Amino acid sequence: MSGHRRAKAAASFASEADLCASFLAAVEANGQWVAYPETCNWDILLARRADGFQIGIQAKLRLNLDVIAQSLEDGGAMSADGPGPDCRAVLIPWGRNSCERICKYIGLTVIEVKPERTSPREIGFRPRLPGLKAKPAASETWHEWAPVRRHDLPDYVPDVRAGASAPLRLTNWKISAIKIAVTLDHRGFVTRADFKHIGIDHRRWLSAETRWLRNDNGRFVRGAAMPDFKAQHPRVYGEISADRDKWILPT
Structure with a gap:
Protein backbone atom coordinates (compact mmCIF):
# COMPACT_ATOMS: atom_id res chain seq x y z
CA MET A 1 0.00 0.00 0.00
CA TRP A 142 1.03 -13.09 20.23
CA HIS A 143 3.58 -12.97 23.04
CA GLU A 144 2.30 -14.33 26.35
CA TRP A 145 3.48 -12.32 29.36
CA ALA A 146 2.49 -15.05 31.86
CA PRO A 147 1.19 -12.81 34.67
CA VAL A 148 0.96 -14.29 38.16
CA ARG A 149 -2.73 -13.45 38.04
CA ARG A 150 -5.07 -11.93 35.52
CA HIS A 151 -7.00 -8.72 36.00
CA ASP A 152 -10.10 -9.01 38.16
CA LEU A 153 -13.01 -8.36 35.83
CA PRO A 154 -16.03 -6.32 36.93
CA ASP A 155 -19.26 -8.18 37.57
CA TYR A 156 -20.88 -6.25 34.72
CA VAL A 157 -19.54 -5.34 31.28
CA PRO A 158 -19.13 -1.54 31.22
CA ASP A 159 -21.60 0.36 29.05
CA VAL A 160 -19.06 3.04 28.15
CA ARG A 161 -17.36 3.98 24.89
CA ALA A 162 -13.85 2.61 24.52
CA GLY A 163 -11.19 5.12 23.54
CA ALA A 164 -13.32 8.17 24.35
CA SER A 165 -11.66 11.32 25.61
CA ALA A 166 -12.06 11.57 29.42
CA PRO A 167 -14.08 8.32 29.48
CA LEU A 168 -16.74 7.56 32.06
CA ARG A 169 -15.53 4.37 33.78
CA LEU A 170 -17.55 1.63 35.42
CA THR A 171 -15.42 0.92 38.50
CA ASN A 172 -16.16 -1.44 41.38
CA TRP A 173 -17.04 1.65 43.40
CA LYS A 174 -19.54 2.72 40.73
CA ILE A 175 -21.17 -0.73 40.75
CA SER A 176 -21.58 -0.50 44.53
CA ALA A 177 -22.93 3.05 44.19
CA ILE A 178 -25.51 1.86 41.68
CA LYS A 179 -26.60 -0.81 44.18
CA ILE A 180 -27.25 1.93 46.74
CA ALA A 181 -29.27 3.85 44.14
CA VAL A 182 -31.25 0.72 43.19
CA THR A 183 -31.97 0.06 46.89
CA LEU A 184 -33.39 3.59 47.10
CA ASP A 185 -35.55 2.90 44.05
CA HIS A 186 -36.85 -0.31 45.56
CA ARG A 187 -37.27 0.61 49.22
CA GLY A 188 -37.34 4.39 49.22
CA PHE A 189 -34.56 4.69 51.79
CA VAL A 190 -31.23 3.19 52.87
CA THR A 191 -29.58 2.75 56.24
CA ARG A 192 -25.99 2.47 57.41
CA ALA A 193 -26.47 -1.30 57.34
CA ASP A 194 -26.98 -1.16 53.56
CA PHE A 195 -23.61 0.53 53.08
CA LYS A 196 -21.92 -2.12 55.21
CA HIS A 197 -23.70 -4.95 53.39
CA ILE A 198 -22.82 -3.59 49.94
CA GLY A 199 -19.29 -2.69 51.02
CA ILE A 200 -19.10 1.01 50.18
CA ASP A 201 -17.98 3.90 52.40
CA HIS A 202 -21.00 5.80 53.67
CA ARG A 203 -19.24 9.07 54.54
CA ARG A 204 -19.31 10.60 51.06
CA TRP A 205 -23.03 9.94 50.82
CA LEU A 206 -24.06 11.24 54.21
CA SER A 207 -21.94 14.40 54.26
CA ALA A 208 -23.85 17.65 54.64
CA GLU A 209 -21.56 19.12 51.98
CA THR A 210 -22.31 16.61 49.20
CA ARG A 211 -26.09 16.44 49.82
CA TRP A 212 -26.30 13.06 48.10
CA LEU A 213 -28.61 11.77 50.84
CA ARG A 214 -30.57 13.43 53.62
CA ASN A 215 -31.59 12.15 57.02
CA ASP A 216 -35.25 11.24 57.40
CA ASN A 217 -35.88 10.05 60.98
CA GLY A 218 -32.78 7.85 61.08
CA ARG A 219 -33.15 6.61 57.54
CA PHE A 220 -31.54 8.19 54.49
CA VAL A 221 -33.45 9.25 51.39
CA ARG A 222 -32.35 10.69 48.07
CA GLY A 223 -30.84 14.17 48.38
CA ALA A 224 -30.87 17.11 46.01
CA ALA A 225 -27.35 16.54 44.67
CA MET A 226 -27.24 12.75 44.34
CA PRO A 227 -25.60 11.75 41.02
CA ASP A 228 -27.82 10.24 38.34
CA PHE A 229 -26.09 6.87 38.03
CA LYS A 230 -28.91 5.56 35.86
CA ALA A 231 -28.23 8.21 33.22
CA GLN A 232 -24.49 7.48 33.38
CA HIS A 233 -24.84 3.71 32.95
CA PRO A 234 -28.37 2.87 31.75
CA ARG A 235 -27.72 -0.72 30.65
CA VAL A 236 -25.67 -1.72 33.67
CA TYR A 237 -28.14 0.02 35.99
CA GLY A 238 -30.90 -2.16 34.55
CA GLU A 239 -28.80 -5.31 34.89
CA ILE A 240 -27.93 -4.58 38.52
CA SER A 241 -31.57 -3.81 39.24
CA ALA A 242 -32.62 -7.11 37.66
CA ASP A 243 -30.13 -8.91 39.94
CA ARG A 244 -31.43 -7.11 43.03
CA ASP A 245 -32.56 -10.23 44.89
CA LYS A 246 -29.00 -11.62 44.66
CA TRP A 247 -27.30 -8.76 46.53
CA ILE A 248 -29.81 -6.54 48.38
CA LEU A 249 -29.86 -6.59 52.19
CA PRO A 250 -32.87 -8.62 53.33
CA THR A 251 -35.42 -6.67 55.35
Whole structure:
Protein backbone atom coordinates (compact mmCIF):
# COMPACT_ATOMS: atom_id res chain seq x y z
CA MET A 1 0.00 0.00 0.00
CA SER A 2 1.37 3.43 -0.89
CA GLY A 3 2.02 6.11 1.73
CA HIS A 4 -0.90 8.14 0.38
CA ARG A 5 -3.33 5.24 0.68
CA ARG A 6 -2.08 4.41 4.19
CA ALA A 7 -2.65 8.00 5.29
CA LYS A 8 -6.13 7.97 3.74
CA ALA A 9 -7.04 4.77 5.61
CA ALA A 10 -5.84 6.21 8.90
CA ALA A 11 -7.70 9.48 8.35
CA SER A 12 -10.98 7.64 7.88
CA PHE A 13 -11.20 7.16 11.65
CA ALA A 14 -12.26 10.47 13.12
CA SER A 15 -11.26 9.48 16.66
CA GLU A 16 -9.81 6.72 18.77
CA ALA A 17 -13.35 5.96 19.90
CA ASP A 18 -14.37 5.32 16.28
CA LEU A 19 -11.32 3.09 15.84
CA CYS A 20 -12.28 1.07 18.92
CA ALA A 21 -15.92 0.85 17.85
CA SER A 22 -14.97 -0.62 14.47
CA PHE A 23 -12.70 -3.18 16.11
CA LEU A 24 -15.27 -4.14 18.75
CA ALA A 25 -17.99 -4.63 16.15
CA ALA A 26 -15.79 -7.23 14.45
CA VAL A 27 -14.83 -8.89 17.74
CA GLU A 28 -18.42 -9.15 18.96
CA ALA A 29 -19.47 -10.72 15.67
CA ASN A 30 -16.95 -13.48 16.38
CA GLY A 31 -18.66 -14.31 19.68
CA GLN A 32 -15.63 -15.90 21.32
CA TRP A 33 -14.55 -12.87 23.35
CA VAL A 34 -16.09 -10.49 25.88
CA ALA A 35 -14.88 -6.90 25.55
CA TYR A 36 -14.59 -4.72 28.66
CA PRO A 37 -14.18 -1.09 27.55
CA GLU A 38 -12.13 1.27 29.76
CA THR A 39 -11.27 -1.45 32.28
CA CYS A 40 -8.15 -1.94 34.44
CA ASN A 41 -6.47 1.05 32.74
CA TRP A 42 -6.87 -0.46 29.26
CA ASP A 43 -8.92 1.13 26.49
CA ILE A 44 -10.21 -2.41 25.84
CA LEU A 45 -9.67 -5.53 27.92
CA LEU A 46 -10.66 -8.70 26.06
CA ALA A 47 -11.48 -11.92 27.91
CA ARG A 48 -11.88 -15.19 26.01
CA ARG A 49 -15.16 -16.86 26.95
CA ALA A 50 -13.75 -20.39 26.93
CA ASP A 51 -10.93 -19.95 29.44
CA GLY A 52 -10.66 -16.32 30.59
CA PHE A 53 -7.51 -15.61 28.55
CA GLN A 54 -7.00 -11.82 28.51
CA ILE A 55 -5.66 -9.28 26.03
CA GLY A 56 -5.06 -5.70 27.18
CA ILE A 57 -5.34 -3.15 24.36
CA GLN A 58 -4.44 0.54 24.10
CA ALA A 59 -5.78 2.44 21.09
CA LYS A 60 -4.09 5.24 19.13
CA LEU A 61 -4.64 6.82 15.74
CA ARG A 62 -0.86 6.93 15.33
CA LEU A 63 1.54 4.38 16.74
CA ASN A 64 4.08 6.23 18.89
CA LEU A 65 6.37 5.71 21.85
CA ASP A 66 3.76 7.00 24.32
CA VAL A 67 1.22 4.28 23.54
CA ILE A 68 3.95 1.64 23.43
CA ALA A 69 5.16 2.68 26.89
CA GLN A 70 1.55 2.80 28.11
CA SER A 71 1.08 -0.83 27.08
CA LEU A 72 4.08 -2.21 28.96
CA GLU A 73 4.25 -3.57 32.49
CA ASP A 74 5.15 -1.26 35.33
CA GLY A 75 8.83 -1.59 36.11
CA GLY A 76 10.47 -2.82 39.28
CA ALA A 77 10.53 -5.98 41.35
CA MET A 78 7.59 -4.84 43.47
CA SER A 79 5.22 -5.09 40.49
CA ALA A 80 6.40 -8.52 39.32
CA ASP A 81 3.46 -10.34 40.90
CA GLY A 82 0.82 -7.76 40.00
CA PRO A 83 -2.23 -8.53 37.88
CA GLY A 84 -2.10 -8.25 34.11
CA PRO A 85 -3.40 -9.65 30.84
CA ASP A 86 -1.94 -12.69 29.09
CA CYS A 87 -1.11 -10.59 26.01
CA ARG A 88 -0.63 -6.89 25.41
CA ALA A 89 -1.49 -5.02 22.22
CA VAL A 90 -1.87 -1.62 20.62
CA LEU A 91 -4.77 -0.86 18.29
CA ILE A 92 -4.14 1.39 15.27
CA PRO A 93 -5.66 2.11 11.85
CA TRP A 94 -4.78 -0.22 8.99
CA GLY A 95 -1.42 0.43 7.35
CA ARG A 96 0.05 2.57 10.15
CA ASN A 97 2.39 0.01 11.74
CA SER A 98 5.73 1.82 11.59
CA CYS A 99 7.26 0.06 14.61
CA GLU A 100 6.58 -3.60 13.80
CA ARG A 101 10.08 -4.85 14.62
CA ILE A 102 10.29 -2.89 17.86
CA CYS A 103 6.88 -4.02 19.10
CA LYS A 104 7.59 -7.63 18.17
CA TYR A 105 10.91 -7.51 20.02
CA ILE A 106 9.34 -6.27 23.26
CA GLY A 107 6.32 -8.56 23.04
CA LEU A 108 3.55 -6.18 21.94
CA THR A 109 1.10 -7.16 19.21
CA VAL A 110 0.03 -4.42 16.81
CA ILE A 111 -3.61 -4.81 15.75
CA GLU A 112 -4.50 -2.91 12.58
CA VAL A 113 -8.15 -2.09 11.89
CA LYS A 114 -9.69 -1.49 8.47
CA PRO A 115 -12.00 1.52 8.18
CA GLU A 116 -14.27 -0.51 5.89
CA ARG A 117 -14.57 -4.18 5.05
CA THR A 118 -14.67 -5.08 1.38
CA SER A 119 -16.63 -8.30 1.97
CA PRO A 120 -18.69 -9.86 4.79
CA ARG A 121 -16.08 -12.58 5.18
CA GLU A 122 -13.38 -10.14 6.21
CA ILE A 123 -12.82 -9.89 9.95
CA GLY A 124 -11.84 -6.24 9.59
CA PHE A 125 -8.54 -6.35 11.45
CA ARG A 126 -5.22 -8.18 11.60
CA PRO A 127 -3.80 -10.34 13.06
CA ARG A 128 -6.51 -12.75 14.15
CA LEU A 129 -7.06 -13.08 17.88
CA PRO A 130 -5.41 -16.13 19.45
CA GLY A 131 -7.53 -19.27 19.53
CA LEU A 132 -7.60 -22.08 22.04
CA LYS A 133 -5.56 -24.25 19.70
CA ALA A 134 -3.11 -21.75 18.29
CA LYS A 135 -0.97 -22.67 15.31
CA PRO A 136 2.83 -22.66 15.81
CA ALA A 137 3.15 -19.32 14.02
CA ALA A 138 0.83 -17.71 16.56
CA SER A 139 3.66 -17.52 19.07
CA GLU A 140 5.37 -15.04 16.75
CA THR A 141 2.27 -12.83 16.66
CA TRP A 142 1.03 -13.09 20.23
CA HIS A 143 3.58 -12.97 23.04
CA GLU A 144 2.30 -14.33 26.35
CA TRP A 145 3.48 -12.32 29.36
CA ALA A 146 2.49 -15.05 31.86
CA PRO A 147 1.19 -12.81 34.67
CA VAL A 148 0.96 -14.29 38.16
CA ARG A 149 -2.73 -13.45 38.04
CA ARG A 150 -5.07 -11.93 35.52
CA HIS A 151 -7.00 -8.72 36.00
CA ASP A 152 -10.10 -9.01 38.16
CA LEU A 153 -13.01 -8.36 35.83
CA PRO A 154 -16.03 -6.32 36.93
CA ASP A 155 -19.26 -8.18 37.57
CA TYR A 156 -20.88 -6.25 34.72
CA VAL A 157 -19.54 -5.34 31.28
CA PRO A 158 -19.13 -1.54 31.22
CA ASP A 159 -21.60 0.36 29.05
CA VAL A 160 -19.06 3.04 28.15
CA ARG A 161 -17.36 3.98 24.89
CA ALA A 162 -13.85 2.61 24.52
CA GLY A 163 -11.19 5.12 23.54
CA ALA A 164 -13.32 8.17 24.35
CA SER A 165 -11.66 11.32 25.61
CA ALA A 166 -12.06 11.57 29.42
CA PRO A 167 -14.08 8.32 29.48
CA LEU A 168 -16.74 7.56 32.06
CA ARG A 169 -15.53 4.37 33.78
CA LEU A 170 -17.55 1.63 35.42
CA THR A 171 -15.42 0.92 38.50
CA ASN A 172 -16.16 -1.44 41.38
CA TRP A 173 -17.04 1.65 43.40
CA LYS A 174 -19.54 2.72 40.73
CA ILE A 175 -21.17 -0.73 40.75
CA SER A 176 -21.58 -0.50 44.53
CA ALA A 177 -22.93 3.05 44.19
CA ILE A 178 -25.51 1.86 41.68
CA LYS A 179 -26.60 -0.81 44.18
CA ILE A 180 -27.25 1.93 46.74
CA ALA A 181 -29.27 3.85 44.14
CA VAL A 182 -31.25 0.72 43.19
CA THR A 183 -31.97 0.06 46.89
CA LEU A 184 -33.39 3.59 47.10
CA ASP A 185 -35.55 2.90 44.05
CA HIS A 186 -36.85 -0.31 45.56
CA ARG A 187 -37.27 0.61 49.22
CA GLY A 188 -37.34 4.39 49.22
CA PHE A 189 -34.56 4.69 51.79
CA VAL A 190 -31.23 3.19 52.87
CA THR A 191 -29.58 2.75 56.24
CA ARG A 192 -25.99 2.47 57.41
CA ALA A 193 -26.47 -1.30 57.34
CA ASP A 194 -26.98 -1.16 53.56
CA PHE A 195 -23.61 0.53 53.08
CA LYS A 196 -21.92 -2.12 55.21
CA HIS A 197 -23.70 -4.95 53.39
CA ILE A 198 -22.82 -3.59 49.94
CA GLY A 199 -19.29 -2.69 51.02
CA ILE A 200 -19.10 1.01 50.18
CA ASP A 201 -17.98 3.90 52.40
CA HIS A 202 -21.00 5.80 53.67
CA ARG A 203 -19.24 9.07 54.54
CA ARG A 204 -19.31 10.60 51.06
CA TRP A 205 -23.03 9.94 50.82
CA LEU A 206 -24.06 11.24 54.21
CA SER A 207 -21.94 14.40 54.26
CA ALA A 208 -23.85 17.65 54.64
CA GLU A 209 -21.56 19.12 51.98
CA THR A 210 -22.31 16.61 49.20
CA ARG A 211 -26.09 16.44 49.82
CA TRP A 212 -26.30 13.06 48.10
CA LEU A 213 -28.61 11.77 50.84
CA ARG A 214 -30.57 13.43 53.62
CA ASN A 215 -31.59 12.15 57.02
CA ASP A 216 -35.25 11.24 57.40
CA ASN A 217 -35.88 10.05 60.98
CA GLY A 218 -32.78 7.85 61.08
CA ARG A 219 -33.15 6.61 57.54
CA PHE A 220 -31.54 8.19 54.49
CA VAL A 221 -33.45 9.25 51.39
CA ARG A 222 -32.35 10.69 48.07
CA GLY A 223 -30.84 14.17 48.38
CA ALA A 224 -30.87 17.11 46.01
CA ALA A 225 -27.35 16.54 44.67
CA MET A 226 -27.24 12.75 44.34
CA PRO A 227 -25.60 11.75 41.02
CA ASP A 228 -27.82 10.24 38.34
CA PHE A 229 -26.09 6.87 38.03
CA LYS A 230 -28.91 5.56 35.86
CA ALA A 231 -28.23 8.21 33.22
CA GLN A 232 -24.49 7.48 33.38
CA HIS A 233 -24.84 3.71 32.95
CA PRO A 234 -28.37 2.87 31.75
CA ARG A 235 -27.72 -0.72 30.65
CA VAL A 236 -25.67 -1.72 33.67
CA TYR A 237 -28.14 0.02 35.99
CA GLY A 238 -30.90 -2.16 34.55
CA GLU A 239 -28.80 -5.31 34.89
CA ILE A 240 -27.93 -4.58 38.52
CA SER A 241 -31.57 -3.81 39.24
CA ALA A 242 -32.62 -7.11 37.66
CA ASP A 243 -30.13 -8.91 39.94
CA ARG A 244 -31.43 -7.11 43.03
CA ASP A 245 -32.56 -10.23 44.89
CA LYS A 246 -29.00 -11.62 44.66
CA TRP A 247 -27.30 -8.76 46.53
CA ILE A 248 -29.81 -6.54 48.38
CA LEU A 249 -29.86 -6.59 52.19
CA PRO A 250 -32.87 -8.62 53.33
CA THR A 251 -35.42 -6.67 55.35
